[in-house]
Amino acid sequence: MSPADKGHIQPLARNLRQFPELHPPLDSNAALAEANRCLFCFDAPCTAACPTHIDVPRFIKKISTGNLRGSALTILDANILGLSCSRVCPVAVLCEGACVLHRYNQKPIEIGRLQRFAMDRFYEDGAPAGFAAVVSPRTGRVACIGGGPASLACAAELRRQGHRVTIFDNRPLPGGLNTYGVAEYKLRPADSLREVEFVRSLGVEFQHAEVGTLVPIEQLENEYDLIFIGIGLGAMWKLGIPGEDLPGVIDALRFIERYKTAEDFTVNGRVVVIGGGNTAIDAANAARRLGAREVHLVYRRTERQMPAFSFEYHHSKVEGVRFHWLAQPVEIVAADGRVAGVKFIETRLAGSDSGGRPEVIPVAGSYFELPCDLVIPALGQSRFLGSLCESRGIRLNGRSIAVDRPTGETSNPRYYAGGDCVNGGREVVDAVADGRRAALAMTLRMEPKPEAVHG
Amino acid sequence: MADLNTVFAGAIRTPNPFWLASGPPTNSGEQVMRAFDAGWGGAVWKTIGEPIVNTSSRYSSVDWNGQRMMGLNNIELISDRPIEVNLREIAEVKKRYPRHAVIASLMVESTREAWHDIVKRTEDAGADGLELNFGCPHGMSERGMGAAVGQVPEYSCMITEWVKEVARTPVLVKLTPNVTDIRAVARAARRGGADGLSAINTINSITGIDLDTFTPRPNVGGSSAHGGYCGPAVKPIALHLVQQIASDPEVGLPISGIGGIAGWREAAEFILLGATTLQVCTAAMHYGYRIVEDMADGLSHWMDGKGFRSIADFRGLSLTRITEWKHLNLNYQIVARINRETCIGCDLCYVACWDGAHQCIHLDGEGAKGALPAAMEAASRARISTTPIATLDASRALDGRTPPERIPRVDEAECVGCNLCWLVCPVEGCITMAEVGAGRPSQSWDERTAAGG
Numbered sequence: 032m033s034p035a036d037k038g039h040i041q042p043l044a045r046n047l048r049q050f051p052e053l054h055p056p057l058d059s060n061a062a063l064a065e066a067n068r069c070l071f072c073f074d075a076p077c078t079a080a081c082p083t084h085i086d087v088p089r090f091i092k093k094i095s096t097g098n099l100r101g102s103a104l105t106i107l108d109a110n111i112l113g114l115s116c117s118r119v120c121p122v123a124v125l126c127e128g129a130c131v132l133h134r135y136n137q138k139p140i141e142i143g144r145l146q147r148f149a150m151d152r153f154y155e156d157g158a159p160a161g162f163a164a165v166v167s168p169r170t171g172r173v174a175c176i177g178g179g180p181a182s183l184a185c186a187a188e189l190r191r192q193g194h195r196v197t198i199f200d201n202r203p204l205p206g207g208l209n210t211y212g213v214a215e216y217k218l219r220p221a222d223s224l225r226e227v228e229f230v231r232s233l234g235v236e237f238q239h240a241e242v243g244t245l246v247p248i249e250q251l252e253n254e255y256d257l258i259f260i261g262i263g264l265g266a267m268w269k270l271g272i273p274g275e276d277l278p279g280v281i282d283a284l285r286f287i288e289r290y291k292t293a294e295d296f297t298v299n300g301r302v303v304v305i306g307g308g309n310t311a312i313d314a315a316n317a318a319r320r321l322g323a324r325e326v327h328l329v330y331r332r333t334e335r336q337m338p339a340f341s342f343e344y345h346h347s348k349v350e351g352v353r354f355h356w357l358a359q360p361v362e363i364v365a366a367d368g369r370v371a372g373v374k375f376i377e378t379r380l381a382g383s384d385s386g387g388r389p390e391v392i393p394v395a396g397s398y399f400e401l402p403c404d405l406v407i408p409a410l411g412q413s414r415f416l417g418s419l420c421e422s423r424g425i426r427l428n429g430r431s432i433a434v435d436r437p438t439g440e441t442s443n444p445r446y447y448a449g450g451d452c453v454n455g456g457r458e459v460v461d462a463v464a465d466g467r468r469a470a471l472a473m474t475l476r477m478e479p480k481p482e483a484v485h486g
Numbered sequence: 487m488a489d490l491n492t493v494f495a496g497a498i499r500t501p502n503p504f505w506l507a508s509g510p511p512t513n514s515g516e517q518v519m520r521a522f523d524a525g526w527g528g529a530v531w532k533t534i535g536e537p538i539v540n541t542s543s544r545y546s547s548v549d550w551n552g553q554r555m556m557g558l559n560n561i562e563l564i565s566d567r568p569i570e571v572n573l574r575e576i577a578e579v580k581k582r583y584p585r586h587a588v589i590a591s592l593m594v595e596s597t598r599e600a601w602h603d604i605v606k607r608t609e610d611a612g613a614d615g616l617e618l619n620f621g622c623p624h625g626m627s628e629r630g631m632g633a634a635v636g637q638v639p640e641y642s643c644m645i646t647e648w649v650k651e652v653a654r655t656p657v658l659v660k661l662t663p664n665v666t667d668i669r670a671v672a673r674a675a676r677r678g679g680a681d682g683l684s685a686i687n688t689i690n691s692i693t694g695i696d697l698d699t700f701t702p703r704p705n706v707g708g709s710s711a712h713g714g715y716c717g718p719a720v721k722p723i724a725l726h727l728v729q730q731i732a733s734d735p736e737v738g739l740p741i742s743g744i745g746g747i748a749g750w751r752e753a754a755e756f757i758l759l760g761a762t763t764l765q766v767c768t769a770a771m772h773y774g775y776r777i778v779e780d781m782a783d784g785l786s787h788w789m790d791g792k793g794f795r796s797i798a799d800f801r802g803l804s805l806t807r808i809t810e811w812k813h814l815n816l817n818y819q820i821v822a823r824i825n826r827e828t829c830i831g832c833d834l835c836y837v838a839c840w841d842g843a844h845q846c847i848h849l850d851g852e853g854a855k856g857a858l859p860a861a862m863e864a865a866s867r868a869r870i871s872t873t874p875i876a877t878l879d880a881s882r883a884l885d886g887r888t889p890p891e892r893i894p895r896v897d898e899a900e901c902v903g904c905n906l907c908w909l910v911c912p913v914e915g916c917i918t919m920a921e922v923g924a925g926r927p928s929q930s931w932d933e934r935t936a937a938g939g
């Protein structure tokens with residue numbers, strides 16, 4: 032049974048209602064007008080800014096000439112997950128941020144929405160079926176560990192280069208964070224899975240199995256020429272304070288996954304979100320939309336150090352999330368065996384911003400309590416690379432896998448890696464770029480060595 | 487305040503030079519009266535003759551870069567209403583709008599009697615002038631009228647003579663552009679006694695083809711026929727043809743300029759090349775009669791700014807500045823200069839110069855000669871870029887200035903001053919074409935060959 036047959040692919044009615052799309056699609060007239068605004072820059076800065084280097088003006092020009100299939104293929108050629116990227120990319124700091132029209136006192140071209148327009152048409156037309164799967168047949172065999180964007184992009188490119196690829200994913204549905212972790216008003220699981228099906232249609236095989244337990248790593252090494260690690264990050268960090276395991280405490284990623292997949296999941300009363308990143312904000316906004324009366328986001332530094340994009344922060348304020356700075360939790364308070372509130376201590380910042388972020392110092396005796404019904408810690412994700420990397424002699428760089436950036440090659444030449452487990456947690460598009468670069472490098476590696484020419 | 491009152495051919499008075507051209511906007515008295523209310527100074531009635539039957543559909547257009555109707559094509563014939571109805575309505579309009587100009591456009595079969603008859607009846611109805619439609623390029627020409635007359639100087643001369651035998655009001659001949667030399671017909675009209683010329687009528691065209699059915703547009707039950715092209719796209723052609731007849735000493739007739747006029751700027755251009763009045767069809771079909779307000783307003787403000795008190799003050803001023811190529815000064819030299827403050831770094835000038843001109847714009851800062859375009863693109867595609875991490879990477883955020891490496895440099899020693907970069911630059915005033923080596927004596931091709939150089 033393919034994931035498409037499972038009930039999950041049907042969007043949840045509640046989510047369709049509570050999470051209308053943040054950036055609704057353009058209709059064809061609006062897309063045409065917008066496409067015609069593009070200047071068709073030479074060596075366009077939007078293309079350079081895109082981690083996957085989609086040829087932006089070329090795909091936009093094709094929209095303006097009515098060549099929608101050509102437009103979609105231009106996008107997919109550089110970025111096989113063009114559909115999800117068109118929805119989740121922080122375009123304001125990528126392509127649209129680089130658009131020259133900013134300096135002409137005009138709005139930048141709405142590149143993200145134009146890309147979405149082309150991709151939506153491509154999928155609506157059932158066009159994936161006609162996508163040229165294999166550019167040239169080859170004989171390599173590659174295993175990709177993890178079923179998220181990095182592996183999908185790597186596998187798709189390897190297929191197009193003619194190799195055989197299998198993706199091993201320990202989750203019931205592939206797609207990684209695209210399926211389970213992106214805010215519902217940006218990307219629905221159904222769209223993520225449409226892309227997974229597209230990658231499958233290129234001839235990529237999927238196995239629902241955990242590598243290291245169900246499938247021993249030695250087996251992969253025996254059966255495959257090269258192995259790509261795209262396992263993303265692990266569970267979210269724990270707060271490490273008393274009361275953390277009480278009912279009513281759920282970390283941001285699990286919270287997002289729950290509401291995206293469970294129709295009966297509801298939120299009431301007061302919610303406290305702890306953390307200042309994009310995921311904290313996604314969770315806080317979702318809590319509002321799911322029915323929370325009040326949502327308080329508490330961050331131990333200030334607005335200036337918050338590791339979220341400023342447009343996410345501003346959006347969250349519009350959603351009605353209240354922000355509190357300079358406080359960190361010391362205890363989750365219980366009543367009747369459930370969460371009743373969070374006890375915080377105020378903090379101050381020490382040291383300058385030069386180089387790193389300022390140090391957080393608790394202010395002695397400055398305790399206060401925020402009563403609440405639900406606590407959502409959002410402290411970032413840990414990494415579970417230890418044993419795999421150690422046993423295979425793969426060098427780490429801090430807590431990430433160390434790679435050669437242009438190729439994704441690790442210190443063990445049979446292993447390549449990309450995505451969050453390498454970059455520490457960036458965007459979907461960064462993972463796609465990593466995966467594709469690795470696939471091209473692996474293709475070169477697997478090329479039969481030309482005979483030495485004598486004479 | 488500029489005075490827009492105009493007199494055409496000594497006898498047709500009009501409160502401003504803006505007339506509606508013969509076509510759908512002047513099909514009936516009701517329309518013409520609303521047009522006069524909106525500010526039009528005159529109207530050339532939709533061509534009157536034995537009523538015809540039109541096809542459905544009749545129009546097709548060329549859209550460009552999201553703009554509708556850059557050019558319009560039609561296969562419509564002359565008026566489909568009885569002659570007496572048109573004449574009755576002309577009389578009615580003249581009675582109610584005595585200060586506005588009503589010119590009757592006429593087309594009948596090529597016999598002396600037919601022309602005598604229609605001229606007399608039209609003038610009796612009160613028309614201020616007559617326009618002989620020798621221009622309609624489709625349909626009517628198959629029946630020996632319209633362009634079939636306008637393409638043969640002798641016929642044009644002969645029919646103009648017939649008309650002049652009885653006409654009491656000024657007679658304008660409307661010229662077709664579908665000839666190799668428009669001056670031949672213009673001179674013939676002059677010989678026949680015409681008092682003025684209208685130019686141009688529409689240009690033979692096929693606007694496009696439906697790529698699903700393979701039927702050219704407009705589609706009439708699965709077939710099409712060539713039509714006449716007009717609208718903004720034809721202005722340059724019309725300006726040239728107006729200049730041709732305005733500069734020809736053997737023509738010497740007042741001109742009503744037509745073709746792609748949609749605003750006061752085009753109006754000023756036609757007048758600078760010798761037109762006395764202006765006629766508009768497509769722009770009124772596109773946006774309605776209301777466009778005349780800005781035509782008059784904009785022209786007056788421009789005239790005030792230049793110190794022109796009347797249309798006559800600047801009519802034909804640009805004619806002396808059009809010469810033959812062989813008289814142009816070969817020692818005049820300009821080069822492109824880029825304003826680094828306003829450049830947005832689109833690098834369109836760079837690729838245009840490399841692929842379409844003289845390879846003298848470089849993207850190398852002030853350093854060595856630049857790489858070829860393909861190498862430049864390949865280099866930036868090979869660069870690894872990542873999404874900035876919020877706050878940590880904030881320093882990377884663009885500060886709203888163009889990255890210096892994207893601002894092109896013109897190699898002035900190699901620049902031939904062709905204008906291409908200046909034409910493609912999307913930022914008004916960012917590239918200027920500056921004169922260099924001023925003061926060198928002027929020398930034309932003619933002079934150079936005469937000097938044996």
Ligand SMILES: Cc1cc2nc3c(=O)[nH]c(=O)nc-3n(C[C@H](O)[C@H](O)[C@H](O)COP(=O)(O)O)c2cc1C
Binds near residue numbers: 558564688767768
């Ligand atoms: C639909 C249509 C019908 C026309 N009918 C006539 C006509 O009956 N007699 C005529 O002399 N010119 C006719 N013309 C030509 C216009 O008077 C005018 O010469 C031409 O459209 C160029 O002007 P423009 O660019 O402002 O449209 C017609 C043009 C159009 C678009």
Ligand code: SF4
Binds near residue numbers: 076
């Ligand atoms: S920078 Fe803007 S205008 Fe230039 S090509 Fe990209 S989208 Fe178009």
Ligand code: SF4
Binds near residue numbers: 824833835836912916
């Ligand atoms: S075309 Fe104009 S704005 Fe664009 S790079 Fe050249 S000078 Fe700058």
